[in-house]
Amino acid sequence: MAQTATLGLADVQALARRIFASLGFGAVDAGILADTIMRAERDGPRSHGLFMLPAYASSVRSGWADPRGVPNLERPRPGRLEVDGGNNFAQISMARYRDDLIAAARELGVATLSIRNSHHIAALRGDIEPIAAQGLIALMFVASRLWLAPWRGRRRVFGTNPMAFACPRPDGPPIVWDMASSAVALTDLRLAASQGHAAPADAILDAQGNPTTDPRAIESGGMLLPFGGHKGMAVALMVEILAAALTGGNLALEDQSAKTPGAMSARGGQLMLVLDPAGAGGASFGRRVAMLIGAIEGNGEARVPGDGRLARRAAAERDGVTVDAALLDRLNKLG
Amino acid sequence: MAQTATLGLADVQALARRIFASLGFGAVDAGILADTIMRAERDGPRSHGLFMLPAYASSVRSGWADPRGVPNLERPRPGRLEVDGGNNFAQISMARYRDDLIAAARELGVATLSIRNSHHIAALRGDIEPIAAQGLIALMFVASRLWLAPWRGRRRVFGTNPMAFACPRPDGPPIVWDMASSAVALTDLRLAASQGHAAPADAILDAQGNPTTDPRAIESGGMLLPFGGHKGMAVALMVEILAAALTGGNLALEDQSAKTPGAMSARGGQLMLVLDPAGAGGASFGRRVAMLIGAIEGNGEARVPGDGRLARRAAAERDGVTVDAALLDRLNKLG
Structure with a gap:
């Protein structure tokens, strides 16, 4: 039986902060990144929590990402905050300029924060929820590593290209x-492979671009397919254009991480778009959302998208999270 | 064999303009709406072309939509053009304020046009393409009639909720x-029913909320399901919030068209969001899109989303379109 330990969320955050500090991040930035780790442990997916720390460490120690990189903001037009992320992780840029972004959205009604020369391997909800918690709608688009073939294609073109929405x-x-543009997540495929299960149909291609349900294909040159066929591909294209081309970041096609030993994160781009619901819809906005x-709750087995994570959050806040002892050992050696 | 006639695109536009004028629309507005009909005949889907004219006529003649309704713009904040559509069709508001929207997006970097108290039963590409033709990125969200159940639900909550993207x-x-949030289009289900074909799995529910592949279920209280399972439902929710709650328009749940004899259009809401790619990504934007x-073209059988319509457009511009004589008879009686 696997050894486990139970950690409170404050312990998770402290552990992650210590590791980030040991990797060379400044105290404030280590705290920002540790918060993203804690949020993923709390809300899920836990694949983006403590389990992801070795990927951050590898990207930093290989010299691919710069833990001392300082974001720089330009604002050539009032509604577009444009950031060079200093080859550091995008959460640091977002935390630094979040208040400016919110102020711009309140003043203009709509504003964007675009980041380039930056890395993002966290769940998106940790970035987007704090904006909606202040009463604003947010959409987020992230360019990622080259994994996704177009619908009916045979070669990779896109990243897994997550997008997120908060209200x-x-x-x-x-x-x-938040959701990836792929039909299945890489972590789920790796789990299926380790357990001898098949992948769903229409979810992956092998290295030759042929359909397969063997999840091991993904480790030998295979690729992911978009969710929902041509519609998911349309979403993937939109994410790639907004997160990379619009921001001045790298497309998945341009990202050099696969050719860089130790690099575990795309040096991509991220777009956060914020709308203030005050205005024409303002008086009735909350009533309509409610x-x-x-109408969704109590409607068969339907649930509000993302709400499954709130039950998980409550449990984690009450009981802490159970962490595999081997992972803890590995993390303690990191930091 | 069915009788047909071949019409040039100018003939299509003139016919549609004449019918809209006879329904009571002013000359300019009749021309705007006729342009949307011509674009659907030219690019597809033709279900939104001349074939849709009787639906416009029914909504107008029943008193549900107002062909003399005049849009009114308020601009409480620089980036948010907020329009009361005067209970007329949304294309009229969009055409009237398109230049203002584009100017705002160029000045601020991002801007939105939101419309409420308005109707939209056209394809979205006709609205969005003219903005991208001026070098801007556009996203569009439209609230529509109540047809879609949430994933794992048993009762309708959403409209078919199309969204569109142009670059x-x-x-x-x-x-x-452009794409609906539903797995299949109503018109395709009706076609399947008329031909005795089954609907795809996971695409519709019967009136009791049970899965079915009988397309006739949709005519007897059945409902549509989102594309791509829970991910398509997430998109449908986003569209509904942006197109109706944010604009101050009606949710599908509030729309009264189903209870109003003759009403064939939702009195919903529409959001157009425009981003100017000039800026950080500007110098490299076109290179990255190219x-x-x-990477998509020549990649197996993949093609750029929406590009199939360009071949159709070229053929229609060259050869005109073939129209069923019975439909033409019906249209000539309308106007």
Whole structure:
């Protein structure tokens, strides 16, 4: 039986902060990144929590990402905050300029924060929820590593290309969903491979671009397919254009991480778009969001997208999280 | 064998303009709406072309939509153009304020046009392509009639909730895709029913909320399901919030068209969001979009989303379109 330890969320954050500090991040930045790790342990997916720390460490120690990189903001136009992320992780840019972004959205009604020369291997909800918690709607698009073939294609073109959406909810935490543009997640495929299970149909191709349900294909040159066929591919294309081409970041096609030993993160781009619901819809906005939520809850087995994570959050806040002892050993050696 | 007639695109536009004028639209507005009909005949889907004219007529003649309704713009904040559509069709508001929207996006970097108290039963690409043709990125979200159940749900909550994306392409017409949030289109289900074919799995529910592949279920209280399972539902929720709650329009749940004899259009809401790629990504933006296009074309059977319509467009511009004589008879009686 595997040894485990139970950690409170403050312990998770302290452990992650210590490791980030030991990797060379400054105290503030280590705290920002540790918060993203804690949020993933708390809300899921836990594959992006403590389990992801070795990937950060590898990207930093190989020299691919710069833990001392300082973001720099330019604002050539009022509604577009444009950041060079200093080859550091994108959360540091987002935390630094979040208040400016929110102020711009409140003043103009809509604003964006675009980041280039930056890395992002966290779940998106940790970035987007704090904006909706202040009463604003947010959309987020992230360029990532080259994994996804176009629908009916045979070669990779896109990253896994996650996007996320957050919206304030009357009398409760924001509605937040995030999703990859792929039909299945890499972590789920690796789990299926380790357990001898098949991958779903229409989810992956082998290295020759042929359909397969063997999840091991993904480790030998295989590739992911978009969710929902041509519609998911349309989403993947939009994410790639908004997160990389618009921001001045790298497309998955340009990203050099696969050719750089130790690099575990795309040097991609990220776009956060924020809308202030005050205005024409303002008076009725909360009422309409509540009406939608009410019509989804108790409707068969439907649930509000992302709300499954709130139950998990409550449990983690109450009970802490159970961490594999081998992972803890590995992390303690990191930091 | 069915009788048909071949119409040039100018003939299509003139016919549609005449019918819209006879329904009570002013000359300019009739021309705007006729342009949307021509674009759907030219690019597809033709279900939104001349075939849709009787639906416009029914909504107008029943008193549900107002062909003399005049849009009114308020601009409480620089980046948010907020329009009361005067209970007329949304294309009229969009055409009237398109230049203001584009100017705002160029000045601020990002801007939105939101419309409420308005109707939209056209394809979205006709609205969005002219913006990308001027070098801007556009996203569009439209609230529609109540048809879609949430994933794992048993009762309708959402409209078919289309969204669209457009992006300028170096040396060519813009990339434009539009898609419903449903797995299949109503028109395709009706076609399947008329031909005795089954609907795809996981695409519709019957009136009791049970899965079915009988397309006739949709005519007897059945409902649509989102594309791509829970991910498509997340998109549908986002569209509903942006197109209706944010704009101050009606959710599908609030729309009264199903209870109003003759009403064939939701009195919903529409959001157009425009981003100017000039800026950080500006110098390299076109190069990166071209790189994406190049990696999709010639990649197995993949194609750039929406590009199938360009071949259709070229053929229609060259050869005109073939129209069923019975439909033409019906249209001539309308106007």
